[in-house]
Amino acid sequence: ATPPLLQEEEDTSITRFQGYLRIKTAHPDPDYSPAISYLKSQAHSIGIQYKTLEFAPGKPVLLLTWLGSNPSLPSVLFNSHLDSVPAEPSKWVHPPFSAVRTADGKIYARGAQDDKCIGMQYLEAIRNLKRKNFTPTRTIHVSYVPDEEIGGLDGSNKFVGSKEFRDLNIGFALDEGQASPGDEFRVFYADRTPWGLKIKAKGPPGHGSRMYDNSATENLMKSVEVMSRFRESQFDVVKAGKAANSEVISVNPVYLTAGIPSPTGFVMNVQPSDAEAGFDLRLPPTADPDQMRKRIAEEWAPAIRNMTYEIIEKGPIRDYMGRPLMTLTNDSNPWWSVFSEAIRRAGEKLSKPEILPSTTDARFLRQMGIPVLGFSPMKNTPILLHDHNEHLQDTVYLNGIEVYEFVISSLSLFAGASD
Ligand code: MET
Numbered sequence: 398a399t400p401p402l403l404q405e406e407e408d409t410s411i412t413r414f415q416g417y418l419r420i421k422t423a424h425p426d427p428d429y430s431p432a433i434s435y436l437k438s439q440a441h442s443i444g445i446q447y448k449t450l451e452f453a454p455g456k457p458v459l460l461l462t463w464l465g466s467n468p469s470l471p472s473v474l475f476n477s478h479l480d481s482v483p484a485e486p487s488k489w490v491h492p493p494f495s496a497v498r499t500a501d502g503k504i505y506a507r508g509a510q511d512d513k514c515i516g517m518q519y520l521e522a523i524r525n526l527k528r529k530n531f532t533p534t535r536t537i538h539v540s541y542v543p544d545e546e547i548g549g550l551d552g553s554n555k556f557v558g559s560k561e562f563r564d565l566n567i568g569f570a571l572d573e574g575q576a577s578p579g580d581e582f583r584v585f586y587a588d589r590t591p592w593g594l595k596i597k598a599k600g601p602p603g604h605g606s607r608m609y610d611n612s613a614t615e616n617l618m619k620s621v622e623v624m625s626r627f628r629e630s631q632f633d634v635v636k637a638g639k640a641a642n643s644e645v646i647s648v649n650p651v652y653l654t655a656g657i658p659s660p661t662g663f664v665m666n667v668q669p670s671d672a673e674a675g676f677d678l679r680l681p682p683t684a685d686p687d688q689m690r691k692r693i694a695e696e697w698a699p700a701i702r703n704m705t706y707e708i709i710e711k712g713p714i715r716d717y718m719g720r721p722l723m724t725l726t727n728d729s730n731p732w733w734s735v736f737s738e739a740i741r742r743a744g745e746k747l748s749k750p751e752i753l754p755s756t757t758d759a760r761f762l763r764q765m766g767i768p769v770l771g772f773s774p775m776k777n778t779p780i781l782l783h784d785h786n787e788h789l790q791d792t793v794y795l796n797g798i799e800v801y802e803f804v805i806s807s808l809s810l811f812a813g814a815s816d
């Protein structure tokens with residue numbers, strides 16, 4: 398057993414976390430370069446290698462490497478994203494980029510849970526392991542990628558397709574998960590894939606008083622009704638306890654638009670010739686994308702009702718072999734066994750592995766055939782990602798560092814799988 402950290406050392410690691418949280422990498426205009434500089438200086442002080450890669454202008458990927466004693470073995474990757482969603486400062490009790498630590502130990506910042514915590518915990522764990530003279534067998538990589546919150550197409554997606562990535566020879570990866578309100582950590586073996594769906598209706602315009610068939614708004618409303626019924630059918634499965642939220646297809650409206658603008662709002666006595674609605678769809682890996690496309694074409698936006706549609710598919714659902722993008726969480730996956738055993742040895746518990754209701758860059762890694770688990774070590778913590786007043790308890794943050802020490806050391810020493 399190693400002695401607990403001195404108060405002073407704890408404070409320093411919290412201060413370093415606060416420093417990262419104060420860098421504004423929130424959309425719509427994330428400033429990546431100060432974040433990259435900050436992380437590079439951390440890597441320098443720890444004594445590990447670093448390099449910046451750029452696959453899209455102004456969108457750097459930072460890669461840190463702790464070389465193992467047997468670099469020919471497949472390596473292990475710890476991923477996090479540099480960016481975060483926007484915050485509305487007026488809705489927060491402390492400014493979202495202040496990283497205030499309250500008297501009772503809560504650290505307030507956009508990114509405190511999603512996911513700057515893990516980005517810094519990886520580094521603190523490596524710092525501690527180095528101090529204890531631990532030598533990894535497998536090489537450990539830590540990646541910081543841009544643009545996750547807007548779909549990752551210029552970030553992780555391009556990174557995994559690069560020669561630089563192939564050369565890393567990654568055997569297993571960890572990416573972000575979600576906080577757990579209970580006292581067991583959550584772990585995720587798959588993500589849902591987001592589709593943005595826009596449906597558009599056209600129809601004859603007419604006097605506001607007229608009753609006639611096939612107006613644009615009538616056609617759009619018919620679709621919205623059909624889609625609402627589908628949404629309800631999925632939600633019913635969840636309410637009946639037959640599936641988790643993340644195991645069904647979600648279809649949620651995000652905008653509705655029609656009408657002819659006027660200086661006072663909209664023209665009130667003309668039925669418009671165009672109407673449009675947008676939806677956030679999330680498809681679990683078990684969903685059949687062809688069936689979904691067919692449903693959209695035939696039922697949700699049928700041409701016979703003068704409707705058109707656009708599907709923005711933000712990432713894969715299946716791998717190149719057509720199999721659902723899921724990482725095995727049983728003993729047939731030796732990485733799972735090593736990971737779950739490390740959690741046990743850290744004195745912690747995992748709840749039953751889940752599909753993540755939202756989406757991470759793990760889907761791009763899984764598409765390359767790499768097993769990935771989603772994991773953010775936050776227990777007894779409210780789920781505050783994308784919410785106002787996102788915060789993390791200092792003790793939870795510090796505990797996570799210890800957990801990663803077990804996880805990083807175990808994975809790097811694991812000798813079993815050579816491919
Ligand atoms: C639009 S891709 C996904 C971005 C974000 N992580 C989410 O789940 O909403």
Ligand SMILES: [Zn+2]
Pocket residue numbers: 482511546782783
């Ligand atoms: Zn997020």
Ligand SMILES: [Zn+2]
Pocket residue numbers: 478511512545573757
């Ligand atoms: Zn995230």
